Amino acid sequence: MKVIVDLTVIPLGIGVSLSKYVAACEKVLTDAGLKTQLHANGTNIEGEWDDVFAAIKRCHEVLHEMGVPRVSGVIKTGTRTDRDQTMNDKVRSVQQKL
Amino acid sequence: MKVIVDLTVIPLGIGVSLSKYVAACEKVLTDAGLKTQLHANGTNIEGEWDDVFAAIKRCHEVLHEMGVPRVSGVIKTGTRTDRDQTMNDKVRSVQQKL
Amino acid sequence: MKVIVDLTVIPLGIGVSLSKYVAACEKVLTDAGLKTQLHANGTNIEGEWDDVFAAIKRCHEVLHEMGVPRVSGVIKTGTRTDRDQTMNDKVRSVQQKL
Amino acid sequence: MKVIVDLTVIPLGIGVSLSKYVAACEKVLTDAGLKTQLHANGTNIEGEWDDVFAAIKRCHEVLHEMGVPRVSGVIKTGTRTDRDQTMNDKVRSVQQKL
Numbered sequence: 307m308k309v310i311v312d313l314t315v316i317p318l319g320i321g322v323s324l325s326k327y328v329a330a331c332e333k334v335l336t337d338a339g340l341k342t343q344l345h346a347n348g349t350n351i352e353g354e355w356d357d358v359f360a361a362i363k364r365c366h367e368v369l370h371e372m373g374v375p376r377v378s379g380v381i382k383t384g385t386r387t388d389r390d391q392t393m394n395d396k397v398r399s400v401q402q403k404l
Numbered sequence: 405m406k407v408i409v410d411l412t413v414i415p416l417g418i419g420v421s422l423s424k425y426v427a428a429c430e431k432v433l434t435d436a437g438l439k440t441q442l443h444a445n446g447t448n449i450e451g452e453w454d455d456v457f458a459a460i461k462r463c464h465e466v467l468h469e470m471g472v473p474r475v476s477g478v479i480k481t482g483t484r485t486d487r488d489q490t491m492n493d494k495v496r497s498v499q500q501k502l
Numbered sequence: 503m504k505v506i507v508d509l510t511v512i513p514l515g516i517g518v519s520l521s522k523y524v525a526a527c528e529k530v531l532t533d534a535g536l537k538t539q540l541h542a543n544g545t546n547i548e549g550e551w552d553d554v555f556a557a558i559k560r561c562h563e564v565l566h567e568m569g570v571p572r573v574s575g576v577i578k579t580g581t582r583t584d585r586d587q588t589m590n591d592k593v594r595s596v597q598q599k600l
Numbered sequence: 601m602k603v604i605v606d607l608t609v610i611p612l613g614i615g616v617s618l619s620k621y622v623a624a625c626e627k628v629l630t631d632a633g634l635k636t637q638l639h640a641n642g643t644n645i646e647g648e649w650d651d652v653f654a655a656i657k658r659c660h661e662v663l664h665e666m667g668v669p670r671v672s673g674v675i676k677t678g679t680r681t682d683r684d685q686t687m688n689d690k691v692r693s694v695q696q697k698l
Contacts (some may be wrong), residue, residue: 312641329697346687347606367619403623410543427599444589469531491542501525
């Protein structure tokens with residue numbers, strides 16, 4: 307099952323500077339061979355469900371290994387059986403209607 | 405790794421009545437032996453990461469098997485290494501400060 | 503326009519103990535006369551759109567006044583024109599199908 | 601109070617093709633003079649709190665006027681008092697650490 311995901315990770319207990327941790331999570335996603343698009347409030351990810359969620363779990367683990375005591379995440383998921391759709395398709399189909 | 409999750413599933417393409425599908429997902433979670441608390445905008449879940457996310461994947465699958473062409477989900481995740489905490493602990497610790 | 507909301511506030515830069523701040527936000531919501539239901543991952547709120555969002559803005563402000571340098575929030579919104587529905591209706595309609 | 605927001609609107613009861621409605625909401629945001637960045641799972645918005653949330657309310661209203669009986673939304677909010685930060689700053693600060 308293919309899934310398009312939006313992932314936001316919020317490390318807690320390490321101050322207000324989060325970018326180092328977000329970058330570490332980005333590397334986990336890229337190392338997993340996933341297609342990603344970083345944006346101002348998260349990262350869009352496209353891939354097989356099991357691959358995507360193994361990487362998200364690894365993000366939580368890596369942040370804890372870096373010393374983060376508490377990690378909050380927000381994950382939006384989208385699956386569909388009616389047709390194949392990529393992240394780029396989704397953006398393009400909105401832009402065509404603007 | 406233990407996780408506390410808040411799951412919202414939004415079936416698309418089947419009209420405005422979603423409760424039948426939310427109930428099907430609830431059964432998946434309960435059948436998986438997970439601790440859950442249904443609320444007005446989702447379901448809180450407590451368990452081991454792999455068990456929780458296997459059940460969430462199964463929710464998407466079951467909804468598609470019921471004929472839902474498109475499923476949107478919102479998952480909040482919380483993991484911590486500093487101490488053990490249950491869903492009830494979280495509510496109680498806020499209520500004590502009210 | 504009536505709205506049913508799920509609000510999660512995540513104060514950043516003040517350590518891992520968030521309950522004091524969540525409780526302060528709860529008070530803002532209650533003082534605003536809104537119907538609320540606290541749960542393990544947030545608070546469900548029911549009310550007129552303008553009242554609900556004035557209170558949510560006030561939550562951000564109050565947390566900053568308490569010294570929180572950075573506040574993250576997650577808000578789920580639900581509006582419908584086909585029928586009137588309360589938070590309790592939503593839970594009940596799922597439970598009837600279990 | 602400045603806010604950086606990520607908005608996802610999910611119209612329900614109108615089938616599986618959502619882009620027409622997402623585009624209508626994009627126009628509302630642009631007409632309000634807000635800075636926006638469309639991505640695969642939502643739209644990032646930057647602006648004054650009251651302007652941003654007036655536009656989000658208008659999105660719900662416009663979708664209902666278009667005949668959508670039920671609208672679900674997910675809004676991530678971020679406010680900070682420690683320093684000024686734009687959407688582009690957020691992306692850049694992660695990219696510098698990759």
